[in-house]
Amino acid sequence: MATIYDVAKLAGVSPKTVSRVLNGDAPVGEKTRKAVESAMSELGYVPSNAARMMRSNRSGLIGLITGALSHKIEPTEPTGLPDLYIVQGIQQVMADSGKTLMIADTGGSSAKVPKLVRTFLQHRVEALVYVAEYHQQTMFDTGGATCPVLLVNCFDEAGTPAILPDDEKCQSDLVAELIRAGHERIAYLSLDPTMVAAKLRSRGYRRALEDAGIGCDPALELVGRKTVQDYDGSLLNAALDRVLGLDNPPTVLCCGNDEMALRVYGMIRSRGMRVPEDISMAGFDNYRAIAETLYPPLTTVELPYLPMGRSAAATVLDMINNKNKQFAGPELVAGPVFWRSSVNALNPVTKVRTN
Amino acid sequence: MATIYDVAKLAGVSPKTVSRVLNGDAPVGEKTRKAVESAMSELGYVPSNAARMMRSNRSGLIGLITGALSHKIEPTEPTGLPDLYIVQGIQQVMADSGKTLMIADTGGSSAKVPKLVRTFLQHRVEALVYVAEYHQQTMFDTGGATCPVLLVNCFDEAGTPAILPDDEKCQSDLVAELIRAGHERIAYLSLDPTMVAAKLRSRGYRRALEDAGIGCDPALELVGRKTVQDYDGSLLNAALDRVLGLDNPPTVLCCGNDEMALRVYGMIRSRGMRVPEDISMAGFDNYRAIAETLYPPLTTVELPYLPMGRSAAATVLDMINNKNKQFAGPELVAGPVFWRSSVNALNPVTKVRTN
DNA sequence: AACTTATATGACATCGGTGTCATCTCTTGG
DNA sequence: CCAAGAGATGACACCGATGTCATATAAGTT
Numbered sequence: 046m047a048t049i050y051d052v053a054k055l056a057g058v059s060p061k062t063v064s065r066v067l068n069g070d071a072p073v074g075e076k077t078r079k080a081v082e083s084a085m086s087e088l089g090y091v092p093s094n095a096a097r098m099m100r101s102n103r104s105g106l107i108g109l110i111t112g113a114l115s116h117k118i119e120p121t122e123p124t125g126l127p128d129l130y131i132v133q134g135i136q137q138v139m140a141d142s143g144k145t146l147m148i149a150d151t152g153g154s155s156a157k158v159p160k161l162v163r164t165f166l167q168h169r170v171e172a173l174v175y176v177a178e179y180h181q182q183t184m185f186d187t188g189g190a191t192c193p194v195l196l197v198n199c200f201d202e203a204g205t206p207a208i209l210p211d212d213e214k215c216q217s218d219l220v221a222e223l224i225r226a227g228h229e230r231i232a233y234l235s236l237d238p239t240m241v242a243a244k245l246r247s248r249g250y251r252r253a254l255e256d257a258g259i260g261c262d263p264a265l266e267l268v269g270r271k272t273v274q275d276y277d278g279s280l281l282n283a284a285l286d287r288v289l290g291l292d293n294p295p296t297v298l299c300c301g302n303d304e305m306a307l308r309v310y311g312m313i314r315s316r317g318m319r320v321p322e323d324i325s326m327a328g329f330d331n332y333r334a335i336a337e338t339l340y341p342p343l344t345t346v347e348l349p350y351l352p353m354g355r356s357a358a359a360t361v362l363d364m365i366n367n368k369n370k371q372f373a374g375p376e377l378v379a380g381p382v383f384w385r386s387s388v389n390a391l392n393p394v395t396k397v398r399t400n
Numbered sequence: 401m402a403t404i405y406d407v408a409k410l411a412g413v414s415p416k417t418v419s420r421v422l423n424g425d426a427p428v429g430e431k432t433r434k435a436v437e438s439a440m441s442e443l444g445y446v447p448s449n450a451a452r453m454m455r456s457n458r459s460g461l462i463g464l465i466t467g468a469l470s471h472k473i474e475p476t477e478p479t480g481l482p483d484l485y486i487v488q489g490i491q492q493v494m495a496d497s498g499k500t501l502m503i504a505d506t507g508g509s510s511a512k513v514p515k516l517v518r519t520f521l522q523h524r525v526e527a528l529v530y531v532a533e534y535h536q537q538t539m540f541d542t543g544g545a546t547c548p549v550l551l552v553n554c555f556d557e558a559g560t561p562a563i564l565p566d567d568e569k570c571q572s573d574l575v576a577e578l579i580r581a582g583h584e585r586i587a588y589l590s591l592d593p594t595m596v597a598a599k600l601r602s603r604g605y606r607r608a609l610e611d612a613g614i615g616c617d618p619a620l621e622l623v624g625r626k627t628v629q630d631y632d633g634s635l636l637n638a639a640l641d642r643v644l645g646l647d648n649p650p651t652v653l654c655c656g657n658d659e660m661a662l663r664v665y666g667m668i669r670s671r672g673m674r675v676p677e678d679i680s681m682a683g684f685d686n687y688r689a690i691a692e693t694l695y696p697p698l699t700t701v702e703l704p705y706l707p708m709g710r711s712a713a714a715t716v717l718d719m720i721n722n723k724n725k726q727f728a729g730p731e732l733v734a735g736p737v738f739w740r741s742s743v744n745a746l747n748p749v750t751k752v753r754t755n
Numbered sequence: 756a757a758c759t760t761a762t763a764t765g766a767c768a769t770c771g772g773t774g775t776c777a778t779c780t781c782t783t784g785g
Numbered sequence: 786c787c788a789a790g791a792g793a794t795g796a797c798a799c800c801g802a803t804g805t806c807a808t809a810t811a812a813g814t815t
Contacts, residue, residue, distance in 0.1 A: 095450040095523075095801080095802085101804090414794065415773090427792055764808080771800105779795100783790085
């Protein structure tokens with residue numbers, strides 16, 4: 046591979062002049078520039094990043110650690126691949142910034158993380174980004190890295206800067222829309238409450254009710270799924286029995302996510318009820334394969350994973366450029382409500398968004 | 401960041417001795433090693449890959465270019481994300497080999513490729529891998545790279561080494577199973593014949609018939625989809641009319657892919673026919689969301705994208721280690737037939753595989 | 756003309772490792 | 786007892802860029 050010396054010799058100039066042509070950081074005579082440029086293309090010269098970096102101490106690399114590439118990508122499990130979207134968002138912004146993204150996959154085992162971090166540090170990445178597959182608390186072992194670290198879709202006790210989905214606000218926005226549409230008896234079927242997202246969504250549900258001055262009825266708030274593995278739906282069925290059997294039953298069922306809504310659609314129908322005439326339904330995630338395919342299409346709310354990725358990339362670049370700057374609390378990113386026909390509008394409302 | 405000199409000074413030895421401890425390439429006294437190791441951990445020393453590389457001229461990097469991260473990941477479009485699986489496979493093998501994979505995404509525009517290649521060359525990648533999103537012919541602009549180049553899921557005129565899915569053998573294997581099950585009138589509804597995969601699958605269909613001594617009936621081979629965008633299904637419906645109206649109609653419908661089979665299921669039913677009692681069905685891709693969910697479950701065949709990725713990684717490593725070695729023709733990788741109840745067994749057969 | 760300033764270029768050291776070669780100290784066998 | 790070989794360590798140059806400083810020429814100013 047040709048070096049800057051080869052180019053210099055062929056062009057009849059000093060290596061430093063070639064360097065100047067490369068970087069444009071000092072004036073170079075027109076004739077000299079031409080000579081250097083033709084020498085470079087003749088030799089197929091490409092500057093070595095390694096050599097460049099030794100001098101400047103800036104690698105231009107960002108290390109990204111994720112499990113996004115290693116899941117089973119099975120559309121039968123409607124998880125929606127959030128981390129892949131986040132990685133996309135990060136990639137988009139980085140590509141424009143001139144930094145190069147190094148992506149390492151954990152292959153599903155977090156035990157590999159320290160080794161991956163070490164490799165990144167050997168490459169002198171300017172920052173480390175860790176993307177989790179769902180909203181959770183983690184312990185990201187930075188192996189004593191001194192570079193900026195950003196967590197995405199997760200957070201830790203130490204208060205490392207993080208970009209998080211605003212589950213609470215999304216749920217609250219959705220419930221607020223339901224209230225605007227005239228509903229007051231709103232039931233909530235939550236996911237496993239040990240999940241961070243489930244807790245936040247429930248809180249958002251309650252906050253929307255309180256903000257509207259309606260108040261929470263504990264009888265309307267039930268757990269619809271106990272563990273991530275509990276797929277038989279018996280818990281959900283029982284919860285549904287209980288809430289529909291109330292003296293003052295709900296007019297809307299808010300589900301912890303779209304998949305649960307899909308199941309509830311079936312259970313509602315097998316009870317001889319219609320959506321939305323007899324009861325309205327709402328989901329969470331805007332998992333299109335479900336929300337748009339169901340009949341009637343499902344009103345839901347979306348966590349903006351792509352924007353989260355983009356925001357994460359912007360934050361990282363900011364951290365690199367302003368090393369001293371303090372980054373306060375986690376950044377929360379919320380997404381839009383998608384209003385579809387699964388909710389019966391008791392009041393005439395302005396549509397929020399139909400697509 | 402601590403350097404090897406800092407470690408050497410703290411441990412009271414020469415930098416070269418520290419280097420020896422790092423690489424284990426020469427004997428070091430027990431006491432000296434201990435001293436060096438504790439100095440390293442005390443300083444949090446991590447060797448600089450850039451410096452290391454300058455001397456050894458081996459970057460330990462593999463460049464991967466793909467659009468896998470940038471698609472719309474919409475399970476409503478049942479494409480199956482082949483390239484993402486391939487990337488996974490490559491990642492798995494690379495992680496074990498000690499090489500670091502640099503992944504660059506084209507963001508859907510192939511115009512970015514030369515720039516990405518250039519960035520990779522600056523990092524002195526030891527090989528370049530290009531992964532296409534579907535089986536196709538390409539022109540991969542290597543920008544005069546002198547390192548090994550491998551194409552995956554695509555090929556070019558120049559005969560660059562490539563790893564390809566064996567569409568022909570997969571289709572032929574599937575049809576051979578249908579014949580073993582006693583079928584002789586086998587129709588084939590192909591994808592757009594301008595697609596490489598469609599041509600190969602049709603060829604596999606014909607070869608299986610010829611190998612079995614049955615011979616091809618042109619009336620049984622029809623185009624079911626003209627362009628990638630043609631989703632209204634009118635062409636498919638017409639083709640179905642034609643083939644079902646034959647004096648000697650087929651006993652099986654082989655579809656260009658599982659998605660087409662899904663549509664045909666509906667069209668068959670709306671004609672009052674049952675699968676498989678009145679007519680058997682087969683697909684292609686083993687796109688689980690469809691093949692396992694349909695009733696009855698769909699017999700189909702799978703292109704082994706993950707193994708293709710693993711094979712690609714192994715090939716690349718081989719190319720790096722044996723620069724002189726010649727790599728003949730593209731490597732074709734085939735996958736298994738999944739035998740499900742959409743095919744009526746006219747003969748008693750041994751099951752191939754039910755899951 | 757003398758002086759300032761801008762433009763254009765090169766010499767040389769340096770970044771942090773590793774390859775080469777030299778040196779020194781022990782063993783060990785003849 | 787001494788040569789030969791193994792083990793342990795260091796001095797020094799080098800990989801390919803760029804930062805610093807020096808120098809030479811041209812152009813503009815008083």
